[in-house]
Amino acid sequence: MVTPVKYSVGIDCSKEEFVAAMSLFTSDQKITVKATRKFKNTAKGFSDCGHWICQHKKVDVAIVLTMEATGNYHENLAYYFYNQGYIVSIVLPNKAKKYMQSLGLKSKNDTIDAKGLSQMGAEQRLSRWEPFSPSVYELRTLTRFCEQLSMNRTQLMNQLSSMEYGMFQVEEVKNSLRSLIQLIDTQIAETKVQIEELINKDEKIHERYEKISPIKGLGLLTFATIIAETNGFKLFENERQLTSYAGYDIVENQSGKRVGKTKISKKGNSHIRRIMHMASLNVVKYGEPKFVNLYNRIMSKTTIKMKAYVAIQRKLLCLTYILWKRNEAYDANYEAKQSNPGIDKKVGGINPPTQDELSSIAADSPLSIPQI
Template sequence: MEATGVYHEQLAWFLYERDQIVHIVLANRAKAYFQSIGNKSKNDKIDAKGLAVMGATQPLTIWAPISKQLYELRSITRHLEDLQSIKNALRGQLEQANTSIYSSKEVTRSIKKTMKEIDKQILNAEKMISKCIDIDPVLRQKIEYLTSIKGVGEKTAAVVAAETDGFAQVRNAKQLISYAGYDIKENQSGQRVGKTKITKKGNAHIRRALHFPALNVIRYEVGSFPSLYGRILDRSAIKMKGYVALQARLLRIMFSLWKKEEYYDENYNWQEKSIKKSGSQTLCMNGYTT
């Protein structure tokens, strides 16, 4: 079956508990396979047939459900993300209320009261995250490997661990980059070269979680992150492009630390390995040419 948010999970669990072999493929992988076998249209019948052929002919990893601990952690981190989104929306409403020509004191008071309650819920969710991690000594140690990167906090590490099921859903760094939506989408035809962007067709929770850590590693001048950011900024003059590259590199390093059970070493050479060469340029795992 194809991974469709959380909607495939009940069927997957139903089959798993009855000792059936289950394969779950990411949407972008399924789409690429459908295109490779000549599927030009899309509907439920065509997709079902394509998945059946894929399951019969392709070597697929046998699915195992996310651990109960990480499933609960994922629920909490997503709840926290929703609370933060609500708070940002309320902050915008408050600013609008304070800057309008005629403002209602009652409305302003109500917004502030709601924001205070949301702040309490956010603080409670953060405590729930720590408590959920502390229950499992192994998970706590793994999280500490990730937070050994200065600028990566417990909440970020919790999101990455929960959204990847402890990286059990990915086989290698290349697949991880695609899973998080950091893989690149080229726009080139003949001599025309358009803008190169990331696809964003992946786990948005991970990308949101890595936004501030990417800013932090520049602020704290962690390892080779500033030099990578500087090179991309010099070439593109686009700050966000540099920050996105840092997010991708952070994710790959976190994957390595988790698998190797190691703390981050700033002196280690984390230089990206090439995955594709084009002329004199090398396309790196972070999605940008160097």
Template sequence: MKNLKYSVGIDVSMKDFACCISVINDEQDVKVKATHKFANIESGFGALLEWVKRHKKEDLPLIYTMEATGVYHEQLAWFLHHKGNSVSILLPNKAKKHLQADGIRSKNDKIDARGLAKVGAEKKLEQWTPPSMELYTLRYYTRQHQSLNEFYTATANQLHSIEHSQFKNKDIIKQLKSSLKLYEKHMKELEKLIAQLIQSDPILNRHYKNICAIKGLGLLSFAVIAAETNGFILFDNAASLVKYAGYDVIENESGKHTGRTKISKKGNSRIRRILHMPALCAVRDDQPQFQKLFERVYERTRIKMKGYVAVQKKLLVMMYYLWKKEEKYDPAFKKEVAPALPGATHDELLNEALIKQQN
């Protein structure tokens, strides 16, 4: 039996990270070579490389696999990437499902690291590509803007409730109004920073002008999509992008049973959230390809939100192709920008299955 590949699974927490190095042979047997725990600081990163070097006896491919745990994995991922290593970052739910499929019910750092090492050994995972500094900064701006917007909405609802109650408290009302003004001020400041960043970067500015020729898409929606997709660099096709955003379809049929078909929502909710208003505008502003798509879906389903979600998906896919081809949107172009997805004969078949989403 010949060994084929080494895999290092890493379970990261705030203070430390547990590691497991495994090797897979040509019969697909995964053997654990060693496990260890390191401090989640730069000296721990260097110690990890030395530890791997001691246990990697053969000149075989090596991949580091870790979960996306908030921000705690980022420094280690950047360190490994800059050292020329192959790094793959999984969503936590994917790693969890793999462990469950292997019949593992217990959970601790060591078990999780072993599970990640096995995933990396058995599967051909996509390599992680870090975003550029501009996109990284843009992501901070857009996510902070969303947080402030959510605070603003919650505070406005609280203010509305107090103002319409039987007993009003002037001090609390004054505080809430002051908070609303502060949130609004900070959001405007962030919008200026986002605009300055996009205008100062030639590549981002060119894509912005090309894509935002679509009525309904604006500076903020463009910024969120660009930041959350890392400039579409990780996507080889539109189908993978649709899945990443949670617009992929889940069917529920078995024998005579026919359940409800729905979108998975197992993806980036920030993308679905930001495309809600652009979809409404795209239909309202009399843009034929969006309006006709909405009308076709609504005519069959009699549910408006199904039509709007179909338009959201279409907007996202159109942005992808405009970005990749570096073309400006032409409203007179009547053909589908994106080809049919696998398993569908036409774009409408997928759109018809989309249901009302929660923002």
């Protein structure tokens, strides 16, 4: 006997409107599209979509909503349905695109995309989305603004440097560039103060920062960016999920006797990778032992600096994750204590991480060393 399993609503969202497609998934693995409709991307459009879903729900089974991450345009819609008690899943555009390609779809429009997302939500058990807390959302806004300011500053500095080597000097333009750089420097400083105040105001984030900050080279801005972009590691169950989200997962290219280049995927959060690049340089510069040892070990094997720094980025990110999850203070001498049976293996009265938890941090195997 064929029975309904769940309703799946796929939503393709844009700046001004969104298209919803509602499908029914049954026990015989069949997916039937029940209805499609376009709504305005406004509060009234959200409410109309909710009534539309209720009108087409004929049996009492679960309803899941699947939408694609489209900048900020999907966030209010996702937050509305989350507060209404719906199961909401948000997938990355690259993942949705690959899924559509696997279905053999040759055309592309909003309705086709919505139907594809509906089928994706019906067939797969996607991770449930949870909104950021107000403090973390504000932190993400500030860190991304600071990142954009830094990128603008670099661009202006390059322009100024290029002009100084030109055949003719236009002092008015050079002075304007210097003024803009000075203004951006002021804004960066002010934004960093706001980030620090926000971290100090949130008790949980401040407590974790005090325990993680002893890592020399991992500064306040790096810590804030990691927490803001991962929502405090809420949806991550292990280091593999985290490294995949950040784009540090290893991609092999091998078939038969052919062995291609092994590298990191870079299919993940670019904000994390950008801030971790500077952090990896700093932990080596300031002589943090475990990272210096990793750097020297990889350099002795490959002589490729960037490979060593990428491995350090991954290791530092995973270490931050473990310390956050276990609410444990960083101990630079932890590994030495572990190898000495005469020293208590507890750190701060808390049991040390298990071997599985530390497996991704060790990074001893050549296969664990990413190439870029």
